[in-house]
Amino acid sequence: MKFIRMVEETIAVRYSESKMRCPTHLCTGQEAISAAVGLALRQDDFVVSTHRSHGHYLGKGGNLNAMMAEIYGKATGCSLGKGGSMHLVDKSVGFMGSTAIVGGTIPVGVGLGLSIRLHGTDQVSCAFFGDGASEEGMFYESVNFAVLKKLPVLFICENNLYSVYSPLKVRQPSKRAIYTLAKAIGCPAEQGDGNDAESIYQKVSRALRRIRQGKGPYFFEFSTYRWREHCGPLFDNDLGYRTNQEYLEWKKRDPVLRLEQKLLRRKDLSKADIERVERDISRQVAKAFDFAEKSPFPDASELTKDVFA
Amino acid sequence: MQKRNLKFFRAVNEALHVAMQKDKNVICYGLGTDDPKGVFGTTLGLRENFGPERVFDMPTSENSMTGIAIGAALNGIRPVMTHQRLDFFLLAMDQLVNNAAKWHYMFGGKHSVPITIRLILGRGWGQGPTHSQNLQAWFAHIPGLKVVAPATASDAKGLLLSSIFDPNPVIFLEQRWLHNVEGHVPAGDFRVALGQAKVLRHGDAATIVASSYMTIEALQAVKVLSKNGVECDVVDLRTLCPLDWKTIFSSVKKTGRLLVLDTGNETCSVASEIVARVSMELFSSLKGAPRRIALADVPTPTSPTLTKVFYKGAEDIVKAIGQMLRKDIPFEDLNNKSACPHDVPGDWFKGPF
Incomplete structure (x- = not known):
């Protein structure tokens, strides 16, 4: 979680150098879900994700150097510089792809679930998406099919209350929670605090055991909040679509700080431990940025390659 | 070679049988796939021969069912989807264009998406504005898609088999009026290469x-x-x-x-x-x-x-x-x-x- 935070915040600091030349959606404030779900999943489980995918990718164990090089548009990027921040992939850890169409990877995640069923393994396919995706037809279609066929799919809805600048309250009736929609389709579903890494880990681990027993899909709606602007490195509370007060309230529930304080209180970690972890992550992040900066850009001849397999 | 005449729809059916027999990862689904009429006879017998796990009807969810085919294909499955009219498939243009067609390119060649989508084109008998469009130019315009349109029974079989075993997404256009056209069709795993007139x-x-x-x-x-x-x-x-x-x-x-x-x-x-x-x-x-x-x-x-x-x-x-x-x-x-x-x-x- 700290790792994701430090990567995202380094991107935020260095974005203005204009070397990361692609739309970049940071997940600062939402890291607990990525980290806890990633930890609960096995390496051979599958994940698909969205435009805001750095956390999901890193949480699943995706290679940091390849991600940074991808954001820098380099040939050493995970998608050879053809995808950018919104199109990450690391097959070696089951991160099967993130795309930038709202809801667009939910059915892909269910299809991976279908393939697991056909191959007869006990893997799980996990689809991450946001609250906006729950308004797409694909959401209902995909959950319906997963329930119909009892597929091994974990649905993770990160409800950060905004679809770009549009608040949830202008998009969905205020008294109806998103997870109840999944429930109505017949998918076991629950709501949880998306800023409490430990409880997410416990809930998801329990659901994964159930899914692996062949009992079909499971759905979580985790409430959380993105700190920075929808797309880019800045804060945008000055725009007026949300209040600074709301942001500060959520900042008090900083998932990283919360876990640190809990671990310190329980004496599971000391301040020195935390500092050591931070130094270690700093080194890794610096190395990854260095790798990305020093990597070559794709050759012009790459333009027409890989249109067809 | 002995002449072996088959109707176009039987040739399609035979190609599906051969593909499913040859590779257990080939699956076949679409609205009406296993109904008593078997999509104009083209999917008859598949469920009986290969079971309900591999041959099934589907919810009326064209877009997501296409995304589901993509996801399955990412993990080694070769889905063949069937739509009784091209017009019904238009809801799935998002998954086709934004995902299937460019998955290989936008992830730097790391994945391929071997799916075949059979679209049947109507003509005549008052099929009208929403049951007879051939939007083949839309598909041909999208980088990363292959588009196949056979005219003979033999090409229907040979091209369908090549489409199913091609590593790319293929749109397979079947004119309803061709379903009863008869011609010599070679037996077995007969293939016609894509991209050859x-x-x-x-x-x-x-x-x-x-x-x-x-x-x-x-x-x-x-x-x-x-x-x-x-x-x-x-x-x-x-x-x-x-x-x-x-x-x-x-x-x-x-x-x-x-x-x-x-x-x-x-x-x-x-x-x-x-x-x-x-x-x-x-x-x-x-x-x-x-x-x-x-x-x-x-x-x-x-x-x-x-x-x-x-x-x-x-x-x-x-x-x-x-x-x-x-x-x-x-x-x-x-x-x-x-x-x-x-x-x-x-x-x-x-x-x-």
Whole structure:
């Protein structure tokens, strides 16, 4: 979680150098879900994700150097510089792809679930998406099919209350929670605090055991909040679509700080431990940025390659 | 080789059986796939032979079911989806264009998406505005998609097998009126390579480029032309993307005249692209302006008096070639087609679908 935070915040600091030349959606404030779900999943489980995918990718164990090089548009990027921040992939850890169409990877995640069923393994396919995706037809279609066929799919809805600048309250009736929609389709579903890494880990681990027993899909709606602007490195509370007060309230529930304080209180970690972890992550992040900066850009001849397999 | 005649729909059915027999990762689904009619007979027997895990009906969720095919394909499955009309598939353009077509490119070649999507095209019997569109040009326009449009029973089988085992997403267009066309079909795992046109008739007067159902009309037309001493090349494209430019160009270089037939609307059609590229690259070989015959730029009408002028056929082809050669060639209905109403492919078709 700290790792994701430090990567995202380094991107935020260095974005203005204009070397990361692609739309970049940071997940600062939402890291607990990525980290806890990633930890609960096995390496051979599958994940698909969205435009805001750095956390999901890193949480699943995706290679940091390849991600940074991808954001820098380099040939050493995970998608050879053809995808950018919104199109990450690391097959070696089951991160099967993130795309930038709202809801667009939910059915892909269910299809991976279908393939697991056909191959007869006990893997799980996990689809991450946001609250906006729950308004797409694909959401209902995909959950319906997963329930119909009892597929091994974990649905993770990160409800950060905004679809770009549009608040949830202008998009969905205020008294109806998103997870109840999944429930109505017949998918076991629950709501949880998306800023409490430990409880997410416990809930998801329990659901994964159930899914692996062949009992079909499971759905979580985790409430959380993105700190920075929808797309880019800045804060945008000055725009007026949300209040600074709301942001500060959520900042008090900083998932990283919360876990640190809990671990310190329980004496599971000391301040020195935390500092050591931070130094270690700093080194890794610096190395990854260095790798990305020093990597070559794709050759012009790459333009027409890989249109067809 | 012993002649083994099969109808087009049986050839499709046989290809599906062969593919599923050969590779347990081939699955087949779509609305009505395992219903008693088996999608015009094309999917009959599959469920009985390969079981409900691999052959199944689906929720009416065209877009997500396409995304589900993509996800399954990412992990080694080869889905074959079937839609009883192309028009029903339009809800799935998002998954097709944003995901299937570019998954390989946008992830730097890390994944491929081997899915085949069979789309059946309606014609006649009042199918009208939303049951008879051929939007083949849309598909051919998208980088990363292959588009296949067979005209004969043998190509239906050979191209479908190649499509299923191709590592890319393939749109497989089946004209409903072709389902009962009969021809020799080789047994077993018979394949026709994608991207290769076939010259069905040879002549020096003009090149007629056709595909799908218009190939049948072209073959009728060249019979009449031949009786009048005019011999033409008939190039059956078979694959619309990638196009076999080599075969088209070598025929046009020989004849110097080009007529392209298209089963879709005229503007921005596949025919437009062929006319444009031949004009640009073979200008000095041309003896006259290339022409195209496609559908008028209007939605498909329903009433038979309107469809009669909307659809084009052998008579229009003969007329166009006559004009291109500045020759008066009378049309003759050699197959006595006018004995049967214009809005059905033959007396076997009693509607409704």
